[in-house]
Amino acid sequence: MDMVKKAVEDCYYNVHKQLVKRLQFLWNVESYTKDSKRNGHAKCVKMWQEVAKNEMKNVKLLQEAVKMHNE
Numbered sequence: 001m002d003m004v005k006k007a008v009e010d011c012y013y014n015v016h017k018q019l020v021k022r023l024q025f026l027w028n029v030e031s032y033t034k035d036s037k038r039n040g041h042a043k044c045v046k047m048w049q050e051v052a053k054n055e056m057k058n059v060k061l062l063q064e065a066v067k068m069h070n071e
Helices: 001-037 041-067
Strands: none
Touching: 001 041
């Protein structure tokens, strides 16, 4: 396998790997937010919502990279 092809494959492997990790993280954040709500920690709820909002930006970037690879 030539180096260029391997580098491209590594790139898309990394994109997929990070997309999965970030989606798993968001799944956990949903639970953290529910816990904070249940315990009446409004500041924590707001923080976790902001974290999720910021992370979704990264997820969207990674999803676009996956789409470009599959075109």
